[in-house]
Amino acid sequence: MSLFFVKKGSETPSGLTVRTLSSCYFMSDSFKKSAPKICTSPIETILCLDHKQSMYCQLLTGLLRRDHVVSISSIFGSVLARSIKFLEDHWNELCSNIRTGCLSDWITDPGCRNAVSLILTRPNPELADTIEHICGNESWEGIIKKLWPEAKYINSVITGTMSQYISLLDFYGGGVPLVSPSYGSSESTFGINLNPLSNPYDVSYTFLPNMAYFEFLPVDKDGGEKAQESDFDGVSSQWSSEITNANGNVGPVDFANVKLGQYYEVVVTTFTGLYRYRVGDVLKLTGFHNNSPQFQFVERQNTVLSIDMDKTSEADLLKAIGNAKRHLEPLGFMLMTFSSYAETSSIPGRYVLFWELKFKESTRCLKLDAKIMEQCCSIVEESLDFTYKSLREANKIAALELRVVKHGTFDALMDFYVSKGASINQYKTPCCIKSEEAVKVLNSGVVEKFFSPKTFFLS
Numbered sequence: 001m002s003l004f005f006v007k008k009g010s011e012t013p014s015g016l017t018v019r020t021l022s023s024c025y026f027m028s029d030s031f032k033k034s035a036p037k038i039c040t041s042p043i044e045t046i047l048c049l050d051h052k053q054s055m056y057c058q059l060l061t062g063l064l065r066r067d068h069v070v071s072i073s074s075i076f077g078s079v080l081a082r083s084i085k086f087l088e089d090h091w092n093e094l095c096s097n098i099r100t101g102c103l104s105d106w107i108t109d110p111g112c113r114n115a116v117s118l119i120l121t122r123p124n125p126e127l128a129d130t131i132e133h134i135c136g137n138e139s140w141e142g143i144i145k146k147l148w149p150e151a152k153y154i155n156s157v158i159t160g161t162m163s164q165y166i167s168l169l170d171f172y173g174g175g176v177p178l179v180s181p182s183y184g185s186s187e188s189t190f191g192i193n194l195n196p197l198s199n200p201y202d203v204s205y206t207f208l209p210n211m212a213y214f215e216f217l218p219v220d221k222d223g224g225e226k227a228q229e230s231d232f233d234g235v236s237s238q239w240s241s242e243i244t245n246a247n248g249n250v251g252p253v254d255f256a257n258v259k260l261g262q263y264y265e266v267v268v269t270t271f272t273g274l275y276r277y278r279v280g281d282v283l284k285l286t287g288f289h290n291n292s293p294q295f296q297f298v299e300r301q302n303t304v305l306s307i308d309m310d311k312t313s314e315a316d317l318l319k320a321i322g323n324a325k326r327h328l329e330p331l332g333f334m335l336m337t338f339s340s341y342a343e344t345s346s347i348p349g350r351y352v353l354f355w356e357l358k359f360k361e362s363t364r365c366l367k368l369d370a371k372i373m374e375q376c377c378s379i380v381e382e383s384l385d386f387t388y389k390s391l392r393e394a395n396k397i398a399a400l401e402l403r404v405v406k407h408g409t410f411d412a413l414m415d416f417y418v419s420k421g422a423s424i425n426q427y428k429t430p431c432c433i434k435s436e437e438a439v440k441v442l443n444s445g446v447v448e449k450f451f452s453p454k455t456f457f458l459s
């Protein structure tokens with residue numbers, strides 16, 4: 001069962017069609033030909049531009065053909081997380097369609113209606129009962145394994161920003177292994193995971209030397225993220241023929257000269273014409289397969305939270321939130337997803353986290369204990385680096401704030417970015433938000449706020 005989507009293209013002033021990479025691929029003849037052999041979703045449901053109708057029909061056909069499903073795929077983990085939520089909101093209706101053999105009226109897309117009608121051919125009360133029984137359970141732990149008992153693995157990128165979904169997918173997967181298959185971008189495919197069953201937190205990607213010309217700009221992780229913002233014209237993701245790092249004297253190295261344990265920013269020259277393009281990702285060299293380097297994804301470079309002298313990187317934030325999450329999980333909570341921003345409208349500024357939480361038992365409503373939530377704030381602060389703690393101690397950064405948002409708020413954030421041009425397939429929940437409009441979307445879902453009670457860190 002693959003959950004894939006396409007996005008309408010736009011036109012350049014000179015009349016060229018512009019589309020996201022995944023949409024191009026799903027609309028290609030080769031995919032249209034192979035789709036019926038490899039996924040339960042009829043091609044018409046993938047090509048439907050209305051994402052809600054598309055997701056509903058893809059889940060419905062995945063349920064109707066549940067015995068054929070051997071893997072559950074999406075490009076990024078965030079789409080699977082969203083699909084599970086969608087299933088939670090729609091399983092009753094899906095079961096009713098299966099029971100009666102009639103598709104809901106609100107599915108108006110003709111392609112979807114026709115394609116689904118070829119699979120939903122008769123009332124199937126037995127299947128509806130089975131699914132209803134599974135979904136009606138108080139806990140959704142292992143729901144994927146229960147609904148798709150033949151599923152051997154979940155196939156989706158769950159490294160980098162997507163690592164925030166690992167525990168959620170573990171919980172819903174019920175032991176179905178998570179496989180993060182590849183690392184790539186619209187510019188080029190970079191690498192594949194040759195050890196698919198490796199621990200999701202330890203995945204390395206083996207670079208494919210024939211996909212592009214790769215160069216690696218050393219990044220001084222210990223000397224600070226500062227070096228990452230090299231004087232490569234001061235901005236990430238752009239072309240340049242002169243590459244130097246912050247010291248001005250270390251150029252990029254090629255495939256043959258990368259060193260184990262070193263951090264690099266990847267730079268590509270592609271067949272389609274990008275010259276020394278900085279993708280903006282930081283990677284760590286973890287090994288070799290034959291002579292091909294294997295890299296662990298570390299973080300996206302431009303997603304730092306920053307106040308005063310502090311710069312908190314995406315990887316540091318993910319780690320800090322991971323520590324707080326471990327404190328919550330034994331209490332029955334799941335952190336569904338998160339984001340953050342630097343609130344600087346008051347002085348001193350503070351970091352604000354947005355969390356969408358849920359009880360593992362789906363019927364319990366969320367009641368938060370202020371003490372526990374404040375402890376989470378403290379754990380996050382304690383997990384941040386020396387610079388952050390010094391600035392907190394000096395009152396140059398105010399207490400960290402945690403805003404808990406209601407169910408569906410992060411879906412609204414995704415919808416917001418999709419309305420601005422992002423593709424659902426390639427959507428990455430931003431760890432740190434800079435756009436005021438996006439912060440507004442999250443603020444509109446806030447149900448409770450907590451502050452770190454901690455005032456001293458260094459003593």
Ligand code: AMP
Nearest residue numbers: 157159160182183184185186281297426
């Ligand atoms: P896009 O061009 O929209 O497809 O986004 C490409 C970006 O997604 C990359 O530069 C990475 O930041 C991120 N990405 C892609 N694959 C992975 C992966 N396997 N692990 C972590 N991040 C990834």
